[in-house]
Amino acid sequence: MDEMILQAIIENSSAFIYIKNKEGRYTVLSKSLLSLAGLNESYQMKHCTEILPFLHTEPIIANDKKVLETGLSLNTEERFRLHNREYILHTQKIPIQDQNGKVVSVCSISHEVTGFKTTEESIKKIFSSIYHKHNAAFFTSLVKSLSETIHSDYTYIGKVNSEITNIETLALYHRGAIIPNIQYELKNTPCESVISKKNYLYTEQLPENFSELLFHANTDLSAYIGVPLINSKNSVIGILIALYKNPLASHTYIHELLTIFSGWISTEIERCEKEESLIELNASLEERVLQRTKGLEALNRELEAFSYSVSHDLRAPLRAIDGYSEALIEEYTEALDKEGLFYCKRLRARVKEMNELISDLLVLSNLSRKSMEITKVNLSQLANEIIDKLRTSNSEEKELHIFIAPNLTAYGDKGLLKILLSNLLDNAWKYSGIRRTIFIEFNVLAQDNKQVFFVKDKGIGFDMKYSNRLFTAFSRLHNSENFEGQGIGLATVYRIINKHSGKIWAESEPDKGATFFFSLPDTIDYMDNPYI
Incomplete structure (x- = not known):
């Protein structure tokens, strides 16, 4: 009975799970894995070369072999391609022993982290393009990298004037090139809502006069995503905007990236303003200049480490992992053996460590504010x-x-x-x-x-x-x-x-x-x- 319950849990889990014996034949496959491959449930004792060929890769085979030979569990990242896309998995492989303690099979449990990895790789790519850059070079490099990553038709950074009536772009990118900066009035535009600290988006159709206001021509813009730039005094100092000629089916990934880098842009705008103030100081006030120079150096160190603070965006998937693990422990305690409970608890402990890291990062990031x-x-x-x-x-x-x-x-x-x-x-x-x-x-x-x-x-x-x-x-x-x-x-x-x-x-x-x-x-x- 326990084996039937355990098999039911495995087969119906949202995780990608399989059990494979030493001969390379599958004894258990989760429905999520079968569904991904478009297979029915007639998989029993079929060899790994007969079904799921996308899992028959040298790295995955090597990982399974390592667990079977050493009898030790393995936590790793695995990748495979299917349906013209790459899947990235966080995988835990567990040896299964017979009554005599001999390893006879390997159990592989995988959770897809493709979305997180895609975001992480995008952040690293954009970060590398702006590393050690400041002022105009920082802004132009950032809008270029952002636009190429999110495939927008226009991407720009806009700074609001002191009266909060007009926007002047600091950098404007359009299909492969930085184009001249523009100025326009905020009134009756989507940007007015962004300035009021409401992340704003149109995914199908923009107001007719908006493209004419920006570019003095009808560019048939269909989608708009905007986030506010907020300084250390919690005041809006500008906007970060992405524009599209075609409607957007999904905007979550785009919005996440804009939000992540909006804080960095705000910091750089403030840094530029403070740098301008330093330049205007009387050269004879050497001590004051020295203090501000030290301040700028410290700020540069913060900018270099700032990309890591975006880890708080990982809290949602971590909560999901922790929740499912907790559910397994609380609701299926009798179905899991001692080793299974250990691995569930170990998974929750790792999630706790990651949450502690995120909290530490937020403390570190918020010190400056x-x-x-x-x-x-x-x-x-x-x-x-x-x-x-x-x-x-x-x-x-x-x-x-x-x-x-x-x-x-x-x-x-x-x-x-x-x-x-x-x-x-x-x-x-x-x-x-x-x-x-x-x-x-x-x-x-x-x-x-x-x-x-x-x-x-x-x-x-x-x-x-x-x-x-x-x-x-x-x-x-x-x-x-x-x-x-x-x-x-x-x-x-x-x-x-x-x-x-x-x-x-x-x-x-x-x-x-x-x-x-x-x-x-x-x-x-x-x-x-x-x-x-």
Whole structure:
């Protein structure tokens, strides 16, 4: 009975599932896979060369063979072509054993991620075209890459004037070429709705006078997709528009890409405006110019890492994966064996990790837009609270030597400084986890008449030749399998320190621990760095 239920689950799952024995013959196929191939259910014990030839590729065969020979599960990405299109799958392959523990079959469970991969590859392609570009070169390269990716007839970036009555394009692309910029009135146009923060679209027919207003000619435009450009003060400063002569059957993918890059465009427009202000400053004000130059450099680092923050667009498919996995666990517990439950739980754990990564990315991205409330902060109190949480959340018994110097204070935003200390102390604990004794010290020393705080541990440390990568997002110095984390923590710390106009650096040796030093203003008379 259990086998019948399990087979019913497999055959009716939306995932692409098959079970194949060592001779290459299918014993189970999900209906979703049969439907994709246009087959009926007479598949039992047919060889993989007889049916589903699109799965009979060297990489897929090699993956199945590896699981059958090693007896180990495999998580991988697989691809095949069918009906003149490519399918991209996230695949988990599981060995199936007989009563004697001998591997006799392989079970393959795949979820299609073609849409996500297509979006991801489009983002990378567009990002590569604008990398290290600014001002006019940035805008023209972006509209060109966007238009070629979404196959629009026109794509343009428009900046709204201060009275919010007119639009002036910063870059306008039409069928293979950048064409001269235009100006037009907003009134009674679809763009008026975009400016009011309503993502706007026409998919069949535009107002008759719109193309004449834009191009002084009737271009028979049928489809319009527009998103607003919103600055760090939550004000609309422009629009990003795609126009089509033919009606659109689907607009979701196009709208997603426009939305993703609208934030980047807004940041670049603001950067350009601030850069213009810097140019106008009196050359004799060297210190002010220097501060703004540092701000621009920090902003450039943010722009380089910004594309990764679009990962929040992955939340929807992750929720689906998590939901189906949870349903399998809750509703089919008796039908699944211990190993099946393990893999479902493992899948949910991976989804949880991805959600945590997305959350970390959003925190990192939003640091630049968060205004600070500067107060005198008791860092010792924050550190003790964080250490207490680490003690309760880590069940493994360790000998602890924790020293938090009392009454350490600095001026800054309490919430951001707590995030800073949480990352540093959590890292100290994590990378000391392989020791029987965990040693952590949070203290202060005097350097050039200033307070320099430090977090010291006696964990595994790192080689200083890699120190230039410490504060870069996604740059890890240790294996993620041995040490949890997303590679975002120190990048977040770096942003917070820069936002407070402070400094941070580290000293370490392999197997001798690490010390992270940072300085913060010791008075309230300093400005929030607006470019970080």
